[in-house]
Amino acid sequence: MKSAILSSVPTIVMQPAGAVCRACGVDCTAEATGRPRRYPSDLRDSEWALIASLLPVPAADTPRGGRAEVHCRRAIIDAIFYVADNGCKWRALPVDFPPRSTVHGCFTRWREQGVWDGMNDVLRDRERMRQGRKAEPTAAVIDSQSVRAAETVGKGSRGWDNAKKVGGRKRHIAVDVLGLLLVVHVTAASAQDRDAAFFLLQRLRLLYGKITLVWADSGYDYGRLIDGARRILRLTVQVVRRTDDVTGFVVLxxxxxVERTLSWICQRRRCVRDYERLPGNHEAMVTISMIMLMTRRLARPRTALPHAA
Incomplete structure (x- = not known):
């Protein structure tokens, strides 16, 4: 199913775990490199061990060949995570990271190659199994969130959300029942939820063939959307409505x-506002924010669950 939507993405060969870093000359998952860990977003050794094997093989090690990598990949990932976590400009990267052009180039190239999406898929499957669930989800929850756009966002990809009084972009996400990211789609803030949902549900069907039920709020209560999802995509869209006699905040x-997931995403300052010129770059930043969350969870020491009485 996933190959149907990723057919246009180049085939990525992942490097084996424990591979020697061409820049450092050592196995960075087992031996510390020259750059000390000083920022909260820096990867711990156990976290880097999870991510290292999910990166593509360096071009110099492929049959087609390529230029040898000069900078350590762990330092590059730390720099990308630093931007995502702190929300700084690419040009404002601290000097102990690789050059900004190298870091941004890797971020963009790996987005185009589908590395971030693939990394999110692998880590999500592991986290689901860690929590006692099957790797492939069977249900999803969808929602959207409008965020203000910075001056770097072009006029052609931004809009005005009159309901939220926000000018910028809107991110539409689908998560599993644990709140882990399945699909993210970024549009102008003026886009209606029900219109963007057609694309969101189509990607859900192509990527996750076992999903049959999708929960949504009243913004998706649209006859053509619900009927089309049932007839064409074989998805049941169930609208969870808020009762009229309830006032104030209530957990539905x-x-x-999915609302909790949106709050998780906003814990990364780069995602509080949209600074990306390309919508695809903001989608990558949302994906990276969830990768950081799942990496921390998976690397956390496992605690024994209490026995049932």
Missing amino acids: PRRWV
């Missing part, structure tokens, strides 16, 4: 899961 069944 299933909807709170």
Whole structure:
């Protein structure tokens, strides 16, 4: 199913775990490199061990060949995570990271190659199995969030969300029942949820063939959307409505899961606003924010669950 939508993406060969870094000359998953860990976003050794094997093989090690890598990949990932976590400009990267052009070039190239999406998929499957669930989800929850856009966002890809009084872009996400990211799609803030949902649900069907049920809020209560999803995509869209006699904030069944995920994403300052000129770059930043979350969880020491009485 996933190959149907990723057919246009170049085939990525992942490097084996424990591979020697061409820049450092050592196995960075087992031996410390010259750059000390000084920022909260820096990867711990156990976290880097999870990510290192999910990166593509360096071009110099492929049959087609290429230029040898000069900078350590762990330092590059640390720099990308630093931008995502702190929200700074690419030009404002601290000097102990590789050059800005190298870091941004890797970020963009890996986005185009589908590395971030593939990394998110692998880590999500591992986290689901760690929590006692099957790797492939069977249900999803969708929602959207409008965020203000910086001056770097072009006029052609931004809009005005009159309901939220926000000018910028809107990110539409689909998550599993644990709140882990499945699909993200970025549009202008003026886009209606029900219109963007057609594309979101189509990607869900292509990527995750076992999903049959999708929960949504009343913004998706649109006859053509619900009927089309059932007839064409074989997806049941169930709208979770808010009762009229309830005032103030209330936790609604299933909807709170995706709303919690949106709050997780906003913990990364780069995602509080949209600074990316390309919508695809903001989608990558949202994906990276979830990669950082899952990496921390998977590397955390496992605690024994209490026995049932």
